[in-house]
Amino acid sequence: xxxxxxxxxxxxxxxxxxxxxxxxxxxxxxxxxxxxxxxxxxxxxxxxxxxxxxxxxxxxxxxxxxxxxxxxxxxxxxxxxxxxxxxxxxxxxxxxxxxxxxxxxxxxxxxxxxxxxxxxxxxxxxxxxxxxxxxxxxxxxxxxxxxxxxxxxxxxxxxxxxxxxxxxxxxxxxxxxxxxxxxxxxxxxxxxxxxxxxxxxxxxxxxxxxxxxxxxxxxxxxxxxxxxxxxxxxxxxxxxxxxxx
Amino acid sequence: xxxxxxxxxxxxxxxxxxxxxxxxxxxxxxxxxxxxxxxxxxxxxxxxxxxxxxxxxxxxxxxxxx
Numbered sequence: 377x378x379x380x381x382x383x384x385x386x387x388x389x390x391x392x393x394x395x396x397x398x399x400x401x402x403x404x405x406x407x408x409x410x411x412x413x414x415x416x417x418x419x420x421x422x423x424x425x426x427x428x429x430x431x432x433x434x435x436x437x438x439x440x441x442x443x444x445x446x447x448x449x450x451x452x453x454x455x456x457x458x459x460x461x462x463x464x465x466x467x468x469x470x471x472x473x474x475x476x477x478x479x480x481x482x483x484x485x486x487x488x489x490x491x492x493x494x495x496x497x498x499x500x501x502x503x504x505x506x507x508x509x510x511x512x513x514x515x516x517x518x519x520x521x522x523x524x525x526x527x528x529x530x531x532x533x534x535x536x537x538x539x540x541x542x543x544x545x546x547x548x549x550x551x552x553x554x555x556x557x558x559x560x561x562x563x564x565x566x567x568x569x570x571x572x573x574x575x576x577x578x579x580x581x582x583x584x585x586x587x588x589x590x591x592x593x594x595x596x597x598x599x600x601x602x603x604x605x606x607x608x609x610x611x612x613x614x615x616x617x618x619x620x621x
Numbered sequence: 622x623x624x625x626x627x628x629x630x631x632x633x634x635x636x637x638x639x640x641x642x643x644x645x646x647x648x649x650x651x652x653x654x655x656x657x658x659x660x661x662x663x664x665x666x667x668x669x670x671x672x673x674x675x676x677x678x679x680x681x682x683x684x685x686x687x
Contacts, residue, residue: 380666380672381672381675382667386675388675388679392678392679392682395678395681395682396674399646399649399650399678400654401656401674403656403657429627430631432627434631434647434650
């Protein structure tokens, strides 16, 4: 192998492609090809499993975040405990991993859903211990009461929205809206979000004043690329109020 | 116990790599960045970054299999 490598298929073949996939270095289209191969090719899936197991040691390198008791009791009060209550993960590892697909597989979005999403959203801010600077939190419920997303917004307007259950969008784009309280209640777009991974958004400075307790966040289904009218479609799939933790 | 062993093994094997190779592999995983982003961050051509990571992965795999 030379000092530079422009090939799409590395010298080491599938074992290396699997490593690249688990490491998360592939671009979106390469990643999607690899994900399909995991489904269809047992040999490739084995290679991926090899790396997932071996590289799992990295997860222990990141600093563990333990939310304070107060935050946990609020989170628990804010969610309706399902029959199989989520297990508390007091030492869930969290670093800058939030967009890493492998990290999401470790955390297991399906296993502890909402509580994990809350924890991730809060850990993102690293300010859960300081109540005066605590972010506003919203649980965006779907029709039927199932939680769809958890979002947290810091005082500076940095927002993270985390899926709390597995959603599919059927070719449509999901758009996030801020619905201010009071007379200026026209929904304002905060941009497109992903159904399967956390998304970090910076709320535009002009909209930060509208980020208040009792304002709401909503997610709508839009044509690919997002709403062209500046207003959400009637297809609102999840909505929830911002509350102080 | 198994997790601790895995972590120890990973650490040992990363230690056997060229330093820049292990550094970019660690960074790729922990920061969740793509080849493209890593290349920009380290200010090297994309092909160079691919070469570093792929070489690192090949050597890492051989070591982890032992």
